[in-house]
Amino acid sequence: MMRKYFTYVLLCGFPLLGAQTKVDEQSAYQQKWTLLERENAAMAFDANIQLSDAELALDKKLFQVRRKFLSEAEQQKIPIYNSSFNQIKPLIENSPLFKVFQTMPKGGLLHTHSGGLASMKWVISAARKYKECYVFVQKDTKEFIYGQLAFFETGKVPQGFVSLDKKLSAQPDFEKELLGLLTLKRDNLSSYNNYWIEFEKRFTRINLLLPYRPFFKEYYKEGFQELLDDKVQHVEIRYVFDELYDFKHGKYSLETTVTDLQDIVKEIRKSDPQFSLKLIYSSFKFLDPESIEKQLEIAFTLKKKFPDMISGFDLVADEAAGHSINSFQKNWTKLKELSGKYGVQMPLFLHAGESTSVFNKNVLDISLLDNKRIGHGLNLIYFPKSMEMVKSQNKLVEVSPISNQVLGYVSDMRNHPARVMLSNGIQCSINSDDPSVYGYEGLSYDFWTAFVYWELDVKALKKLVFNSINYSSLNEKEKEKALNHLNTQWNDFIQKANSNLK
Incomplete structure (x- = not known):
């Protein structure tokens, strides 16, 4: 009878003990993982922030709104991570x-x-109201660049400048062109351009305004x-x-x-x-x-x-x-x-x-x-x-x-x-x-x-x-x-x- 008991222990007990050991190991691992997660979170810049119940509720809602947005973008095959x-x-x-x-x-x-503050659409609209505002419409020179805006007294307008209001009235499409000259857009992430040169040109075009x-x-x-x-x-x-x-x-x-x-x-x-x-x-x-x-x-x-x-x-x-x-x-x-x-x-x-x-x-x-x-x-x-x-x-x-x-x-x-x-x-x-x-x-x-x-x-x-x-x-x-x-x-x-x- 005793021999049968030991046989039962050998056949059934040890596997159970082994399983328990594995559970203990997994539990210990999970505890270490949780601790490491907390230690990382404690190093973050916002570790001292405690949210109210209302803030926690909004957090859950915003999480869902973002997840839905990203899911829809993926379904529509919109490459938001590779887009400018x-x-x-x-x-x-x-x-x-x-x-x-x-x-x-x-x-x-x-x-x-x-x-870099006020909207460039506003800049164009506001500037054209001044009769003394002009725009340079010739090729770049050492002094001025194409699309540069400036104020001048009558009779003292440098060659190459024309009245901004008259230019826009005679050529309405020029407003869109001028807006493009005053704003910097990166259309393609993989294309090469010297963005700083283009960036500085935008400031040059309004620095006399x-x-x-x-x-x-x-x-x-x-x-x-x-x-x-x-x-x-x-x-x-x-x-x-x-x-x-x-x-x-x-x-x-x-x-x-x-x-x-x-x-x-x-x-x-x-x-x-x-x-x-x-x-x-x-x-x-x-x-x-x-x-x-x-x-x-x-x-x-x-x-x-x-x-x-x-x-x-x-x-x-x-x-x-x-x-x-x-x-x-x-x-x-x-x-x-x-x-x-x-x-x-x-x-x-x-x-x-x-x-x-x-x-x-x-x-x-x-x-x-x-x-x-x-x-x-x-x-x-x-x-x-x-x-x-x-x-x-x-x-x-x-x-x-x-x-x-x-x-x-x-x-x-x-x-x-x-x-x-x-x-x-x-x-x-x-x-x-x-x-x-x-x-x-x-x-x-x-x-x-x-x-x-x-x-x-x-x-x-x-x-x-x-x-x-x-x-x-x-x-x-x-x-x-x-x-x-x-x-x-x-x-x-x-x-x-x-x-x-x-």
């Missing part, structure tokens, strides 16, 4: 997700440029209103200063630029009291250190006079063509001396790493300087120690998804470097850079792009939105007021979005 922004822009505009993002409060736009004081005032009022319409409450412009002028008084001082913008803000605040503006004084990377020294003196002078408007300093232009940040060492070491001389601080908000090359080492300087935020920072992920320092120093990267694609740095948005940064705890904000040059207004398109391609959730969206105020150059009192307003707007958005998405 310009190609899928109509698809974005017709998607339910876009309508949600249009109603979402965006907080602040921390990275945009003078000349914006200093004309009557148009200047109209332009910025329109640009700010477009942002307000897209739920942006705060704007920080990389501003390249130029003397304003009109034909009655001639040139005005640089201070006039600031006071005119202050007046525009005051006017806007009558209907939108939460709106705020800061200017980041900007010069160019292709200048030499001696020229940048002069630019810094001007920037400090303006900041001393307008401490609540001028928030910092930057260098712009194509990083591949300009000098490195490191080549301006003597300028950066002189900042402390200039701060003592003028009695104000001048934080840096430098463009760095707008590149796909490891040979561009501009991001190395960022962690060594009093640089509050980083413009673009695309190749930061190639420098792990610098990325670690940027994280520990709590510096923000200003990410501009659509700009990065149009200028050729990123093709498939799923591979955008920001995804690596966000997962590694680098704080970021979403920006539009030069939306009017890329043929759109506001910030909704960039948020749509980030949400769809980077597989974001409501927690990430909330962190990105609130980062734009928390890392802004608003002073503490202004920031507190802006955050209170944003929090109210955000909660209202969550409630309404939940109601609209059944």
